[in-house]
Amino acid sequence: MSSFINLLPVLAFLVLMLGISVYVQKASADDRQKNFAKDYFIGGRTLGGFVLAMTTAATYSSVSTFVGGPGMAWIIGYGWLYMAIVQVVVIFLVLGVFGKKIALIARKIDAVTVIDVLRARYKSNFLANFAAIVIVGFFCATMVAQFVGAAKLFEAVTGYSYLTGLSLFGLIVVFYTTIGGFKGVAITDSFCAIAMILGMCLLFGAMMETGGGFDNIMKHISTNHPDMLEPLSRGKMPMSLYISQWMLVGICTLALPQSVVRGISFKNTQALHRAIVIGTVVIGAMTLVATVIGVLSKGILTGDLASYGGSVDNITPLTIVKSMGPFWAGVTIIGPIAATISTVSSLLLAASSSIIKDVYMNHLASQGKELTNESVRKLSLAATVILGLAVYMIAITPPSVIWIINMFAFGGLQTAFFWVLIFGLFWYKANKNGAIAAMVGGVLVYCGSMAMKIKVLDLHQIVIGIGLSLLFFLIGNSFGETVDDETLEIFFPEKFDK
Amino acid sequence: MKRSEKFRQANREAKATVLATVAVIAFWWVAGFGLADVDVSYLHTPLWVWGGCLGTWIFAILVTLYLTRCVFVDFDLDDEEDTK
16 A cells, blocks of 8 residues: 555645745745744734635644544534534634734734733733743644644555654644744645645545445435434434533634634734635535535445444544545545644744743843844744654654643633633733633633543533633632723723723 | 724624624524424435534624624724824
8 A cells, every 4th residue: 555656745735835934934034134023923914814714724623623523423423513513603703802902902012922912911920921831731732632643644544654654744844834934834724724625525526436426325324324314313412512512612712822813913904804704614614524524434434433443533544545546545635634734833833932932032021131133033943943843752652641631732721711811802800810810720620620520511621611710710800900001001992082 | 093993893893703603503503403303304414414514604604794794894903193
């Protein structure tokens, strides 16, 4: 099975990504000469609507959109799709609620990261540093998990070893993120989003041929697996799971810092409006096609799970191998690999910006020191490449603790930032005591309840995390004072209108 | 537009976005669970799948078109001279 022909498409795609980043680096040389951090970490606030939509959607959709999700759909049926489609709200929710406000504030205070905004709002270095630790820790675990998922898929489809795949796209994504910066990430993300949709459409077409058409596959499913055509899937898809997912992959994604930071990056309100529509079209299309493929693969892979290695993660690779020849299989896995690298690139850059901009540069500033533009450049590039290589090396033989952190990461980030961002931007009385209580307390309670498997009404622990974090905010807030008028005027000028 | 007016508008838009999300959730519920017992299929696929999955996606796109055309307003994100 191992032949160069199924490696070629992925290789060509990765070289294209590298080429784009080299080009972006050359094209932004002047801007980076002036203000490196602003261009490198946020793209100089120049993103247009299409690129903003694509990078937000591509960062959000990860390897699990194409592997874990469809695998579950193969077992559950259309109930899983019905649950997954809640993700159509994620793009317009984050851009509609935070987009304009954070854009206005970031321009006023010259913010480059979400933590810049929080620091300016709450005037707390402790909060900012804690947020940076949360971001770096959870992002690194997520990146490792993404790498592992994609490398396993790569191995299963192409026949090349795990390490070959991991090194191929792992090293290239680290390298292109380092040189391209935010603008490079945004543009390569756009190509990744297109590759994801094309790859899935190719697979869908090939499956139709293998399975004898949509109607034929559905006839097979309705005869042999009628449970897959019911929303509750005869108990496999309980109502509590729907509600949990509305929280975890729907509403609470509002506060994911890797999404919110995109609110600082766009050019103008026209770009934001376009991105809201395009992003909703794209995220819906990705979710629909990828998950429908999972359901329909029931007509292609007709055995039981044990005959496919006992893991739902094998469903997507086996469907690809069974429906396509080596070359087209090689083209199709560009999709899931693109989903992986587009998520990793954004997280990597956000993590390195937290280390350099939010922690190190701020620490120096508090001692009255300031870095020259050239040192910022060197440090930022070094932080990105070192962090990226560390993630790559951990992914070679990931220790079990990574899986635990990764399981906590998605909801942990939401719990940490949800109320802190919402109240920070929309409630002028919110103060630093409330924010610290909500972030620290929320993360601890969330991770604790996850570790001890405590559930309320059989709902996912995110409900406990978000609920108690709100309570902590309100309690903490009553012990603090409202921030000074100068700050309030930046964040809430409407209160000062006479 | 004054800076304070921009913020008022941004607050309005944030509220509208939250309402839009509630509308999508309501549509999702009605077009999916609401149609789950209807015994109509197209291409051997029950009606609730078309309504709750494909329908929710299309409804969400229509909602964003309404928001961005009828509720959201364009303004300059940088401070203008007339700010204060």
